[in-house]
Amino acid sequence: MKAVVTRVKSAAVRIDGKVNGAIEQGFLVLLGIGPEDDGETCAHLAEKIANVRVFSDEAGKMNRSIDQVGGSFLVISQFTLYADLKKRRPGFSHAAKPDLAEPLYEQFMQELRAKGFAVAHGEFGADMQVESINDGPVTLLFDTEEV
Template structure:
């Protein structure tokens, strides 16, 4: 699985004029299931993200996790993270099939919540308007295929 994390002071997702998820301080997580991904990858990625120390401590150092600060996660499916950019038009054939992608996306969101982090979501497969205030800015790319 691939994810892009953005440390945010606030973020929201709107579908057809309706806000489907919004958070205050925490993480906006754009996530994509790749072909061949399993529940084990989703679990590993969720556990890593929840423990990732990218929030400032009292000394201003990145030393606290989203859980440590009592933050939330806005999890948004984004198959375009699977983009193959060999040409001028990206291909997305390495993304998981929609049914499998949705299953892993939902499992990933549930694992984040099970770790004690409140979760809000976008709508899988929808055309979404994502708004955020990137705090830092801090943006991190993760891929379970890369140790």
């Protein structure tokens, strides 16, 4: 799994012009799922993201996790994180097929909910417009093959 995680002041996703999900302070997570990913991978990544300390403490240092600031998640499925960029037109054969990816996308969000977080989301496979007010900006790349 790969995730681009941005610390945000707010974020929202629209589908057909209507807000499907929105959050205030927290993380916008663009989540890509590979063909080798499974439930264990989901749990591991959710744990890593939920516990990363990138929110400021009283001294202005990035020393707090999302739960310590009462933040929420907006999770968007993003198969393009597995793009093959060797040619001018990206290929997406390295991304998991929808029959594997969609249940793992749902499980990832459930892992976060089980930790007590509010989780807003897009719609798997939909054409979405995502907007965010980045905070910092702070953007992190998680890859379960590396973390």
